[in-house]
Each structure stands twice: as structure tokens, then as C-alpha cells.
Amino acid sequence: MTTDGLGTRYWRLWTSAGLSNLADGAMKVALPLVAIRYTDSPALIAGLTFAFTLPWLFFALTAGALADRRDRRRLMLVANGARALFLACLTVATVAGAGSIWLLYAAALCIGVAETIYDTSSQSILPQLVPRDRLSRANGRLYAAELTANEFVGPPLGGFLVAVGVGVAFGTPVLLWVAAIGVLLLVRGRFVAGRTEPTTIRADIAEGLRFLAGNTLLRTLAIMVGIFNFAASAAFTVFVLYAAGPSSTMNLSDPAYGLLLTCSAIGSVLGTFLAEPAERLLGRSRALVLTIAGSLLTVATPGFTANPFVIGAGMLLGGITISVWNVITVSLRQRVTPTRLLGRLNSAYRLLAWGTMPLGAAAGGLLGQAFGVQSVFWIMGGLIVLQLIPMLWVTDRRMDAAEAAVEAEEATAAADPRSR
Known part of the structure; x- marks a missing residue:
């Protein structure tokens, strides 16, 4: 246990979340900047944001059911691994000259689905890491890291990376998600919800x-x-x-x-x-x-x-x-x-x-x-x-x-x- 009462496992989660959100912030700026190389349609460019957020409308409840069925840390690992894999495939296709606006849409949608799983599991795992009376402190520190990485550092980093090259712009978030996975692997323990009876996803929702x-x-x-x-x-x-x-x-x-x-x-x-x-x-x-x-x-x-x-x-x-x-x-x-x-x-x-x-x-x-x-x-x-x-x-x-x-x-x- 650290002197602030939050514990080593919490700070490893905090570090992993910071790296993951830095990847998010950079990627979400890089994608539309790359998209304007394929189209000048405002509707198509704006549609990337729609593709990112659409999973919260049709997959959020399923993601919540999964977070209560499976080990939440493992779900976070799988979600970040999926995001890294999707973006790595997009990087290879783009560098090889096979990129298109529709491929960006597919990547945005797939990454958005993984994000619903990661974010829901991340918010649900916290009470299993820190005592209830320290949750306000834990959430405050976690939000500070996420906001700083996602809104301050990530966006300008994404713009700079696109100026360097598309491969670098997409490859860097991949590496950041891999690093986030590495740190999260250091958070030891099982983080299941303690369910006792088998049920269906529909019943869970x-x-x-x-x-x-x-x-x-x-x-x-x-x-x-x-x-x-x-x-x-x-x-x-x-x-x-x-x-x-x-x-x-x-x-x-x-x-x-x-x-x-x-x-x-x-x-x-x-x-x-x-x-x-x-x-x-x-x-x-x-x-x-x-x-x-x-x-x-x-x-x-x-x-x-x-x-x-x-x-x-x-x-x-x-x-x-x-x-x-x-x-x-x-x-x-x-x-x-x-x-x-x-x-x-x-x-x-x-x-x-x-x-x-x-x-x-x-x-x-x-x-x-x-x-x-x-x-x-x-x-x-x-x-x-x-x-x-x-x-x-x-x-x-x-x-x-x-x-x-x-x-x-x-x-x-x-x-x-x-x-x-």
C-alpha cells in the first residue's frame, strides 16, 4: 500500500489508463487529418465521429453485461489489444497504398466497439482495487490523467505525428496501447463480479x-x-x-x-x-x-x-x-x-x-x-x-x-x- 492509501495496483492501473488515453487522443485527431486526403466532403469527415460514438448506442449495454460476466482486467487487456490490432492493420494498409475513407470508417467503428468494453470495465474495476472511502480520491486522480492525456497532450501529438507521416501517426498509438497492456499485466489479481448463477446476456442486461x-x-x-x-x-x-x-x-x-x-x-x-x-x-x-x-x-x-x-x-x-x-x-x-x-x-x-x-x-x-x-x-x-x-x-x-x-x-x- 502506498502512502496515499490507493495502493501500487491502483497506480499501475492509473499509468496504463494514461497511456491508453494518450493513444486515444492522438488517434482521434490523426484519423480525420488522414481522412481529408481521401475526401473533402464535410459529411464524410464528420461521419468518422459518428462511427466512433455509434457503439455507445448499440453495444454499451452488452459491454456492461460482459464486464459483470468476465474478469474486468482481462476485458481491458483484450479491448486494448483489439484496438492496437485494428489500428496496426490500418497502418499497414495505408502505408501499402490501400487506404480509403471506408477503411477509416471500419477502423473507427471497430475501435469504438473495443472502447465501450475498455471504458465500462475500467470504471467497474476501481472499487475492487481501492477501499470505498478512497474512491473519490482514486476517481479524481484517474480523471486527471485521462483528461490530460486525451485532451491536452494527445490531440497536438496526433497533429504533429500526421505531419511526420501517416505510418508514424497510426503506429505511435499502436505502441502506446501495447505499452498500456504491458503495465496493466502488472496489476495482479482476479477481478470478477462474484456471480453465482448462469444467465443469458439478455437477462443480464x-x-x-x-x-x-x-x-x-x-x-x-x-x-x-x-x-x-x-x-x-x-x-x-x-x-x-x-x-x-x-x-x-x-x-x-x-x-x-x-x-x-x-x-x-x-x-x-x-x-x-x-x-x-x-x-x-x-x-x-x-x-x-x-x-x-x-x-x-x-x-x-x-x-x-x-x-x-x-x-x-x-x-x-x-x-x-x-x-x-x-x-x-x-x-x-x-x-x-x-x-x-x-x-x-x-x-x-x-x-x-x-x-x-x-x-x-x-x-x-x-x-x-x-x-x-x-x-x-x-x-x-x-x-x-x-x-x-x-x-x-x-x-x-x-x-x-x-x-x-x-x-x-x-x-x-x-x-x-x-x-x-
């Missing part, structure tokens, strides 16, 4: 959905996440029209627009370190209420000003509070969900959280077209304010009671010889 639907606390938080992502997606879909270009309200250049967006990313990294102190000093319920206020700044500020410094400050604070929300609610989810159900619960949660994004994007476009871009920021800001209502029910007392109930259930199961 149904059980996970019933658990989410029947747990009022988790269901409330899941709906709140879905509403926020709907509102944020609507606002940021049209924000580029408000901020960038000579005909926009803010009249920002492309580099200035990119710099403005980094304010949110910087805030997100800072928030991962502030989540645990906020939880300790304010209590979880009060801290979550503050995160809603911060989210309001991110979405609604452009509705009242075109000053880039004020909007940037709002994005910075919003990024901080979004990370605080994520660390607290993910840690809570890990504590109040039985280990045998955690993979399916996480996948159902993500399905709801990410599934509202395309709906929000469509709503933002329609509202902006009908009433003007600024109206989108006001309307979505009002939607976020309404999230204060369910927070009257999400109290520290209810969260503590939910955690105590699961601890008692798992202690009873551990004492029952039939569950072994």
Missing part, C-alpha cells in the same frame, strides 16, 4: 436496467446527467456560430476560438483535484448544488455577453464543477451498486448520458434557426436551473443510507457459503 430503474437515487442522477448533456450539446452545437468568424457576434479568429475552448478543459483538470476537498468540506449534496451553478455559467453566459474573457471565466468555472460532479457521482455510483451489477449499471448510465447528446444537438440547431443563436443559451440555461429541483431529494442522508444498505448486503453475501 434486463437486470441492470431494472436495477437503475428501481433505484430512485441513481435514476434521479442519471436523468439529471442526461438533461445536462442535452443542454450542453444544444448550446455548444451553435456556439461556434456565435463565437468564430468575421460574421459572428464575438468575431474570434480560429486560434482564439480554440484557445477559448481550452478554458473548459483546464477547468476540468483542476476540478479533479478539488472534488475530494469539496466533498469533505461542503458535503456531497451542497457540492453537487454548486456544480449545477457552475454548469449554468458554462451554458448561459454567452446569452448575456460577448466578452471572451467573461465567457472564458464561465467555461473555466464550469469545467471545474463538471469534474467535481463526475468524481462525486461516479464514486457514489460505485459505492451504492453491488459489485456484480456495476458493469451493467455503468453502461446504462453512459447510454443515457451520451444518448441525449445528438438530441440536444438537433434541438440546438432548430431553436437557433427559429429564434436566434442567443436564445439557445437562455433556454438551455433555464433547463439547467430546473435541475435544482431534484437536488431537494438528493441529500447526504439518502446517499449515506444507500451506501450503508449495499455494504450490509455485500457483507451478508460474503458470509453466506452458498454465494462462494
Whole structure:
């Protein structure tokens, strides 16, 4: 056990996750940059992102069922191995002159499927590595590594590698995923969910959905996440029209627009370190209420000003509070969900959280077209304010009671010889 109480196995997982996310960040920038060599169609280029995210809509629940059936570390190893293999095949084909936009699509879709397995298993394995009372710290450190690698280091690295050559641009993420596998192999132990009865995948998925639907606390938080992502997606879909270009309200250049967006990313990294102190000093319920206020700044500020410094400050604070929300609610989810159900619960949660994004994007476009871009920021800001209502029910007392109930259930199961 290390001095921070998280343990050597956790820090090996942390290192592996950092390498894996660095590969993700570089690869997801490199693919569209290579794609423009095959086509200049905006729809085809944008379709790469669709191919990446589509597996979360049709495979997320299956990935959650697998995470509760199999050893979660092995699933992460297989997923990273599959991603490395898919991209290695793409590298060989591209260097050999057989590359095409459709081959990029196939690679993006296959890598996206593997990503659903890796991410679901990664989030589900954490309670088996660290004590429950240290989950907030563990999630905060893990998010910091993932955000830094995926959003700060990975994208510019991908752009630089494409400038060097396509083989290098695709080959480097392959090597990073292989390195992540090597480190993850050092995490010793079996990480199974302790299932006792054979069931079908369909039955497993149904059980996970019933658990989410029947747990009022988790269901409330899941709906709140879905509403926020709907509102944020609507606002940021049209924000580029408000901020960038000579005909926009803010009249920002492309580099200035990119710099403005980094304010949110910087805030997100800072928030991962502030989540645990906020939880300790304010209590979880009060801290979550503050995160809603911060989210309001991110979405609604452009509705009242075109000053880039004020909007940037709002994005910075919003990024901080979004990370605080994520660390607290993910840690809570890990504590109040039985280990045998955690993979399916996480996948159902993500399905709801990410599934509202395309709906929000469509709503933002329609509202902006009908009433003007600024109206989108006001309307979505009002939607976020309404999230204060369910927070009257999400109290520290209810969260503590939910955690105590699961601890008692798992202690009873551990004492029952039939569950072994």
C-alpha cells in the first residue's frame, strides 16, 4: 500500500489508463487529418465521429453485461489489444497504398466497439482495487490523467505525428496501447463480479436496467446527467456560430476560438483535484448544488455577453464543477451498486448520458434557426436551473443510507457459503 492509501495496483492501473488515453487522443485527431486526403466532403469527415460514438448506442449495454460476466482486467487487456490490432492493420494498409475513407470508417467503428468494453470495465474495476472511502480520491486522480492525456497532450501529438507521416501517426498509438497492456499485466489479481448463477446476456442486461430503474437515487442522477448533456450539446452545437468568424457576434479568429475552448478543459483538470476537498468540506449534496451553478455559467453566459474573457471565466468555472460532479457521482455510483451489477449499471448510465447528446444537438440547431443563436443559451440555461429541483431529494442522508444498505448486503453475501 502506498502512502496515499490507493495502493501500487491502483497506480499501475492509473499509468496504463494514461497511456491508453494518450493513444486515444492522438488517434482521434490523426484519423480525420488522414481522412481529408481521401475526401473533402464535410459529411464524410464528420461521419468518422459518428462511427466512433455509434457503439455507445448499440453495444454499451452488452459491454456492461460482459464486464459483470468476465474478469474486468482481462476485458481491458483484450479491448486494448483489439484496438492496437485494428489500428496496426490500418497502418499497414495505408502505408501499402490501400487506404480509403471506408477503411477509416471500419477502423473507427471497430475501435469504438473495443472502447465501450475498455471504458465500462475500467470504471467497474476501481472499487475492487481501492477501499470505498478512497474512491473519490482514486476517481479524481484517474480523471486527471485521462483528461490530460486525451485532451491536452494527445490531440497536438496526433497533429504533429500526421505531419511526420501517416505510418508514424497510426503506429505511435499502436505502441502506446501495447505499452498500456504491458503495465496493466502488472496489476495482479482476479477481478470478477462474484456471480453465482448462469444467465443469458439478455437477462443480464434486463437486470441492470431494472436495477437503475428501481433505484430512485441513481435514476434521479442519471436523468439529471442526461438533461445536462442535452443542454450542453444544444448550446455548444451553435456556439461556434456565435463565437468564430468575421460574421459572428464575438468575431474570434480560429486560434482564439480554440484557445477559448481550452478554458473548459483546464477547468476540468483542476476540478479533479478539488472534488475530494469539496466533498469533505461542503458535503456531497451542497457540492453537487454548486456544480449545477457552475454548469449554468458554462451554458448561459454567452446569452448575456460577448466578452471572451467573461465567457472564458464561465467555461473555466464550469469545467471545474463538471469534474467535481463526475468524481462525486461516479464514486457514489460505485459505492451504492453491488459489485456484480456495476458493469451493467455503468453502461446504462453512459447510454443515457451520451444518448441525449445528438438530441440536444438537433434541438440546438432548430431553436437557433427559429429564434436566434442567443436564445439557445437562455433556454438551455433555464433547463439547467430546473435541475435544482431534484437536488431537494438528493441529500447526504439518502446517499449515506444507500451506501450503508449495499455494504450490509455485500457483507451478508460474503458470509453466506452458498454465494462462494
